[in-house]
Amino acid sequence: MSFDVNQLFDVNQLFAEICEEDNLFAFEGTITSEEINTILENVEARMAELQIDLKHRKKIYNITVECIQNLYHHSDMVPEPLVEKLGKNYGQFVLRRPGNGYFITVGNFVLNEKIKFLSEKIDKLNSLSSDELKEMYKFILNYQKLSSKGGGGLGLIDIVRKSEHKLMYRFYPYNDDYCFYRLDIVI
Amino acid sequence: MDTLSIEGTAKTPTVRFDASKGLIELKGRSIPENSIEFYKPLVEWLESYAKEAKSQSTVNIQLEYFNTSSSKCILDIFKRLEAIHKNGSEVAINWFYDEDDEDMLEAGQDYESIIRVPFRMMEVAAG
Structure with missing residues (x-):
């Protein structure tokens, strides 16, 4: 992954660009526990409306839960100049x-x-076979303690296993301290 | 000892732990942001049950979804059941999954390979 330093990063513009392409459901904003409920309800309703098959519905819902809860636990890193605008x-x-x-x-901001x-x-994770991912998942499940936030270091592994595809990611530079981390998951 | 009954919510499962029948059931969704708080009373109940466990306990786990935060707590439940099994009481775990939900079947198989208690994989026809 390399930075395109000539391009000034605009988080709202990035969101608009991502949404342009065949979007079924989109959210940007402050992630609270109540907001998680709303997002999950909306994603589920949208999948029912589109009559997505059960296999994909389950995978999409599971991956949505992990992604949104990951944001909830780790999205508290908004650069100071943007806090007023973004929360x-x-x-x-x-x-x-x-x-x-x-x-x-x-996507969310992270420290460089x-x-x-x-x-x-x-x-x-991308380099591992499905059997190796399974073994890694079971090892962490069995031997690693839950963090105080309730996360167990299993989220990304679970996402890769359920997606059955390589993860794609990119870091958009923002300033000397922060960048914007984007993760794309194929299901 | 008292039966532990908890009604399910959009994020937490229905719980029915009945010592008199040796029946331990979890059904629904387990996707709370922090699962430790939810599972604490369940683990404590099993610790008490271990002291007076029925000669045969049936465990029914029928989860539509569970997140990775819950997965460790569910393993904790299974480890308590494994201890009861080791002490000579029979424990049978029925792991229910919807047909076409291979991920849920695989999740059950992951637990089965960690826990030394007999598992039965129970396919449920999609309704």
Whole structure:
């Protein structure tokens, strides 16, 4: 992943661009516990309306839960100049259907110092076979303690396993401290 | 000991733990943001039940969805049941999944490979 330093990053413009493409449901804003309920209800209603088959419905719902709760736990990193405009827990979530597949795109600000950790983590998951992912999932499930936030380090592994595709990611530079982390999941 | 009954919500499952019948059931959705708080009384109930467990306990797990935060708590429940099983009481775990929901079947198989208690995979016809 490389930065396009010539392009000034605008978070609302990025959201608008993502939404342009075959969007089925889109959310941007502050992620609260109540907002999680609303997003899940809306995604479920939209899938019922579109009569999406049970297999995809379950995968989309499960991945939505993990993505939205991940945003809830980790989206508290909005750069100071944007807090007034975006709020303190800003995240983006878009469900799209370009062609025959489904795409979930999520985004939130992260500290630049997290880029290396996140990139390495995703690259590692992308390099594993389904059997290796299963073994890694079971190992962490069995031996790693839950964090105080209730997360167990299993979210991304679960997303990769259910998606059955490689994860795609990008970091859009914002300033010296922050960037915007975008994750695309194919279902 | 008292039966533990909790009504399900959009994010938490229906719980029915009945010591007199040796019946332990979880049904619905388990997707709370923080599952530790929800599962604490369930684990505590099982700790008490372990002291007076029926000779045979039936465990029915029928979850439509569960998040990764719940997955560790569910394993914790299974570990308590494994301890009861080790102490000589019979424990049978029925893991229900919708046909076409291979992810839920696989989740049951993941638990089955970690926990030394007999699992039965129960396919439910899509309604």
